[in-house]
Amino acid sequence: MTQQQQAMSEQDVSEWVKQQLQKCTKFLAEKGIIVASVKMEDSRYLVPWVTAWKVQSTDGKYYWAVAGDLPTDVLxxxxxxxxxxxxxxxxxxxxxxxxxxxxxxxDDKTQQEFADLLDNKSQLLYQMTEQDQVWAKSQ
Incomplete structure (x- = not known):
């Protein structure tokens, strides 16, 4: 457990996870994907950085929805x-x-800033996926 995780109470962790699921559900709805269920046994969260939810839509399709301290996304x-x-x-x-x-x-400063953010978060996320010890307990 990291220092940042230790600073969060169980209630804080639970609330953060719930907020990330709500963020994903809203994001998916805006994309026309209505969540019917979440497969918790396959979903993962690394508090307070990222959540990866395996969700099933009302039309029966499955997706990975991601939220946290990074852009919300789906695949x-x-x-x-x-x-x-x-x-x-x-x-x-x-x-x-x-x-x-x-x-x-x-020439668009706002887009350049977004590109910088996206690049930074992508590097951090990739580094996280490469750390076996992060995933040892959760998979």
């Missing part, structure tokens, strides 16, 4: 076998997206 279940692979997939995708934003919006 189809077929893109990754587990939460760790889903986070790695998103990290690599965000790196490419940040480069595309930089090239397409060279």
């Amino acid at each position: 189809p279940l077929s893109a990754a076998k587990d939460a760790r692979a889903a986070l790695r997939h998103l990290a690599l995708g965000w790196q490419m997206k940040s480069e595309n934003i930089r090239h397409a919006s060279a």
Whole structure:
């Protein structure tokens, strides 16, 4: 357990996890994906950084939905076998997206700042997926 996790009470952790699930559910709804259920046994969270939820939509499709101290995002279940692979997939995708934003919006300061944020979060997320000790207890 990290120092930041130790500073959070069980109630704080529970509330943070609940907020991230709500954030994902809202994000998915805005994309036209209505969550019917969450597969908790396959979902993972690393408090207070990231949550990866395996969700089933009302039309029966499965997705990985990600939230936390990073951009909320979604990908189809077929893109990754587990939460760790889903986070790695998103990290690599965000790196490419940040480069595309930089090239397409060279004169837009706001877009450049977003590209920097996306690149930073993608690197942190990728590093997290590479740490076996982080995943040893959860998978």
